[in-house]
Amino acid sequence: MKLVLKGGRIIDPSQQLDEIGDVLVEDGRIVAVVNVEKKADKTTTVIDASGLVVAPGLVDMHVHLREPGLEAKEDIASGTRAAAAGGYTTVCPMPNTNPIIDNAILVAGMKEKAREEGVVNIQIIGALSKGQQGKELAEIGDMLANGAVALSDDGHYVESAYILKTGLEYAGTFGGLIISHAEEESLAGDGFMHEGAVSAMLGLRGRPAVAEDIAVARDCLLAEYTGGAIHIAHVSSAGAVECIRQAKQRGVKVTAEVTPHHLTLTDKAVIGFNTATKVNPPLRSEEHVEALLAGLKDGTLDAIATDHAPHAFEEKDMEFRYAPSGFAGLETALGAILTGLYHTKKLTLSEVIDKMATTPARILGLEAGTLKMGAPADIVLIDTEQEWTVDSKNFYTRGKCTPYEGKKLRGKAVATIVGGRIVMQGGEVKE
Ligand code: NCD
Numbered sequence: 455m456k457l458v459l460k461g462g463r464i465i466d467p468s469q470q471l472d473e474i475g476d477v478l479v480e481d482g483r484i485v486a487v488v489n490v491e492k493k494a495d496k497t498t499t500v501i502d503a504s505g506l507v508v509a510p511g512l513v514d515m516h517v518h519l520r521e522p523g524l525e526a527k528e529d530i531a532s533g534t535r536a537a538a539a540g541g542y543t544t545v546c547p548m549p550n551t552n553p554i555i556d557n558a559i560l561v562a563g564m565k566e567k568a569r570e571e572g573v574v575n576i577q578i579i580g581a582l583s584k585g586q587q588g589k590e591l592a593e594i595g596d597m598l599a600n601g602a603v604a605l606s607d608d609g610h611y612v613e614s615a616y617i618l619k620t621g622l623e624y625a626g627t628f629g630g631l632i633i634s635h636a637e638e639e640s641l642a643g644d645g646f647m648h649e650g651a652v653s654a655m656l657g658l659r660g661r662p663a664v665a666e667d668i669a670v671a672r673d674c675l676l677a678e679y680t681g682g683a684i685h686i687a688h689v690s691s692a693g694a695v696e697c698i699r700q701a702k703q704r705g706v707k708v709t710a711e712v713t714p715h716h717l718t719l720t721d722k723a724v725i726g727f728n729t730a731t732k733v734n735p736p737l738r739s740e741e742h743v744e745a746l747l748a749g750l751k752d753g754t755l756d757a758i759a760t761d762h763a764p765h766a767f768e769e770k771d772m773e774f775r776y777a778p779s780g781f782a783g784l785e786t787a788l789g790a791i792l793t794g795l796y797h798t799k800k801l802t803l804s805e806v807i808d809k810m811a812t813t814p815a816r817i818l819g820l821e822a823g824t825l826k827m828g829a830p831a832d833i834v835l836i837d838t839e840q841e842w843t844v845d846s847k848n849f850y851t852r853g854k855c856t857p858y859e860g861k862k863l864r865g866k867a868v869a870t871i872v873g874g875r876i877v878m879q880g881g882e883v884k885e
Contacts, residue, residue: 462503467808468824479831482874509807511543511832515814516759523552528764534572536851538878540784541867543832544575550609556581558596573885577603598628603818606633622682633685636669648721648736667693674701683707690716690735692745699754711759714787718794729770729777731857757814760787764853782853792865835869
């Protein structure tokens with residue numbers, strides 16, 4: 455099957471490409487970019503991409519698809535449809551499910567289910583410790599051998615430095631990457647939002663930024679000591695950014711991601727006690743947001759990941775203190791980043807694509823995030839100018855809860871192509 459995307463602005467950071475032209479896809483792979491010589495024949499599907507950006511499909515290295523066991527919040531079918539709607543062609547679910555994905559059989563089972571029920575590619579992240587309890591390492595080698603792309607106790611800080619140290623040493627021998635949820639528990643554990651003026655005003659116990667700074671500092675030191683590779687999830691504090699910057703300068707194998715919500719919202723959003731603003735780590739104050747933007751721009755923060763963390767509506771529909779942390783992110787991420795960072799000239803389009811597709815794929819060693827010849831035809835078409843209003847009723851995710859509810863955004867994925875198949879067009883997921 456042949457597919458031609460005609461006359462779009464092709465942006466591919468993996469080839470430093472930013473040119474108007476065509477993309478030709480055959481049998482699920484990219485066969486030509488920009489100067490497409492081959493003639494279209496009767497079997498060729500042609501998509502007019504003029505006025506649109508044609509880019510590698512987005513890669514989200516941090517989502518929660520809630521399968522197995524927590525399907526009232528999300529499942530593979532609903533979560534990957536949300537991904538397709540948001541322009542993502544690959545998502546990497548975290549293992550904090552029920553049961554926790556902490557052995558090779560569960561990894562293999564998830565991969566099978568992903569192939570059957572997912573409309574985009576799924577790459578599995580296994581747990582670092584058994585049951586994510588932080589007490590004993592999980593079957594790291596077996597999980598990596600069976601296709602896990604990284605290991606993480608996300609949702610929990612690995613409190614034991616010993617477990618993280620041995621995990622880094624052990625995973626390192628298999629070339630495995632550990633992803634850290636870095637918030638020191640004794641400081642952050644009982645808090646509901648960022649500790650500062652707003653938490654004082656609202657009378658809510660805070661999760662101080664220093665809880666994250668301490669955790670990131672320790673993690674970087676352990677990565678440096680062991681020579682292992684660590685990736686810091688959802689960086690949200692200025693201190694963490696500075697710590698990662700310095701560690702990178704020393705040659706530590708550390709990479710980091712930041713979420714659209716930490717880049718575009720502050721703790722002021724919590725005023726009014728809307729539980730759609732409750733998340734870990736919490737939305738922080740302006741100076742932290744500034745530091746995140748600076749870190750993203752100078753390469754300290756490598757990737758943008760959503761931390762798509764859907765919960766059932768009735769779970770979020772309660773008093774702030776009791777509501778679970780997290781909210782849906784896959785269907786608002788691109789719009790929020792284009793609105794908050796691209797249209798305000800903080801990032802170029804090429805930087806946006808790099809942070810949302812090319813670099814996350816590189817960090818995880820995935821065959822994705824590129825439009826190079828021969829690569830799988832995972833592609834997103836973006837209308838950078840389309841204005842739309844966020845309405846969670848229209849979401850494909852079950853997690854109908856977002857801090858962007860009712861907000862006007864500018865920029866949207868208008869088609870998502872996975873392995874040459876058009877899975878979303880005009881906002882409608884086709885499968
Ligand atoms: C995550 C979830 O719901 O799985 N929630 C969140 O606020 N990010 C877990 C977590 O990282 O705490």
